[in-house]
Amino acid sequence: MRAMDMPIIDHRGPEFQKLGKRVLEKIKTIFKTRDPVFIFPSSGTGAWEAALANLFAPGDAILMYETGQFATLWKNMAQKIGLRPEFMTSDWRGGINAAAIEQRLREDKEHRLKAVCVVHNETSTGATSRIDEVRGAIDAAGHPALLLVDTVSGLGCADYRHDEWGVDVSVSGSQKGLMLPPGISFNAVSEKALKSARASDTPKLYWSWEEMLPLNANGFFAYTPATGLLYGLDVVIDMMHEEGLDHVFARHQRHAEATRRAVAAWGLETVCLEQRCHSPVLTAALMPQGHSADQFRRIVLEHFDMSLGMGLGRLADKAFRIGHLGDINDLTLLGALSGVEMGLALSGVPAGKGGVGAAMDYLRETSV
Numbered sequence: 394m395r396a397m398d399m400p401i402i403d404h405r406g407p408e409f410q411k412l413g414k415r416v417l418e419k420i421k422t423i424f425k426t427r428d429p430v431f432i433f434p435s436s437g438t439g440a441w442e443a444a445l446a447n448l449f450a451p452g453d454a455i456l457m458y459e460t461g462q463f464a465t466l467w468k469n470m471a472q473k474i475g476l477r478p479e480f481m482t483s484d485w486r487g488g489i490n491a492a493a494i495e496q497r498l499r500e501d502k503e504h505r506l507k508a509v510c511v512v513h514n515e516t517s518t519g520a521t522s523r524i525d526e527v528r529g530a531i532d533a534a535g536h537p538a539l540l541l542v543d544t545v546s547g548l549g550c551a552d553y554r555h556d557e558w559g560v561d562v563s564v565s566g567s568q569k570g571l572m573l574p575p576g577i578s579f580n581a582v583s584e585k586a587l588k589s590a591r592a593s594d595t596p597k598l599y600w601s602w603e604e605m606l607p608l609n610a611n612g613f614f615a616y617t618p619a620t621g622l623l624y625g626l627d628v629v630i631d632m633m634h635e636e637g638l639d640h641v642f643a644r645h646q647r648h649a650e651a652t653r654r655a656v657a658a659w660g661l662e663t664v665c666l667e668q669r670c671h672s673p674v675l676t677a678a679l680m681p682q683g684h685s686a687d688q689f690r691r692i693v694l695e696h697f698d699m700s701l702g703m704g705l706g707r708l709a710d711k712a713f714r715i716g717h718l719g720d721i722n723d724l725t726l727l728g729a730l731s732g733v734e735m736g737l738a739l740s741g742v743p744a745g746k747g748g749v750g751a752a753m754d755y756l757r758e759t760s761v
């Protein structure tokens with residue numbers, strides 16, 4: 394916050410150029426890539442659209458995977474801009490089934506499907522998928538499809554490896570794991586994707602990688618950047634490296650495990666049922682039948698001034714979400730879990746009382 398409390402400078406001047414060059418280079422370390430990373434003044438939704446607009450033309454078929462509400466929204470966007478997304482459906486209770494993707498790609502003998510689009514961390518359900526397995530599925534099928542990954546809420550919380558996993562476009566935003574206010578978003582773009590984009594004649598300007606690339610090379614942008622947020626990005630990347638990315642990821646895992654122990658002690662079910670896909674970013678819990686998640690969330694907000702994530706899409710009023718991402722520690726997490734435990738009791742939800750205790754036990758046992 395202090396880093397962003399700065400006067401805005403001339404975004405065509407030499408002082409900005411240094412900042413621009415620095416952040417465009419440093420952000421690559423977070424995506425674990427050598428590829429260019431484009432920064433847009435937009436929310437994550439803009440970066441979704443940028444990825445699709447640079448690569449595809451109306452009528453193009455792409456394969457998308459329904460991990461939950463965010464995957465559904467991206468699919469709806471693809472439809473609205475005239476693409477033909479084929480949606481592999483799921484029950485929202487786990488991560489991506491890479492074998493199913495491999496099978497579908499094997500059937501696509503004429504290579505009609507131009508891309509596979511998946512969500513790394515599905516924020517509506519609390520499921521994190523194995524992107525290396527999706528890459529493996531595309532390779533095993535010998536299919537030339539591009540791999541597009543939404544890591545809007547995964548980046549900076551769960552390990553992410555754009556280069557090693559052979560991702561063609563990684564989409565992210567500033568306001569989740571990167572701990573910044575909303576307002577900037579990212580596309581990390583492979584050489585293969587840049588080449589596809591150069592061959593595309595779909596009309597676009599604001600989102601165009603081509604317009605941005607030569608200016609970015611000198612630290613500048615094609616139009617007014619969100620300078621204030623770039624100051625913040627500069628510092629937040631340093632903060633993450635100061636802690637160490639592996640430490641950041643382990644901290645998220647540990648807080649996620651403590652949260653799941655609390656949820657289990659309350660006798661609630663997590664939305665994600667697949668053990669290996671539990672998200673380090675957030676935990677979504679189902680309310681017992683006949684109890685309103687939104688009513689419970691309202692009580693928690695009124696009594697304790699704490700906002701829990703709402704159930705989205707088909708989970709509306711059925712689930713609530715506990716975020717455990719970003720700048721939190723053991724005691725802030727326990728504060729949040731205490732609010733949930735007291736809120737459940739105040740709402741008359743039949744739930745066990747030992748959730749905070751179970752989380753405390755785990756945090757104490759694993760404290761260093």
Ligand SMILES: *Cc1c(COP(=O)(O)O)cnc(C)c1O
Binds near residue numbers: 437438463512516575
């Ligand atoms: C938040 C989020 C988005 C959308 O980002 P906005 O910044 O709200 O436009 C997309 N995908 C996932 C997985 C998200 O968590």
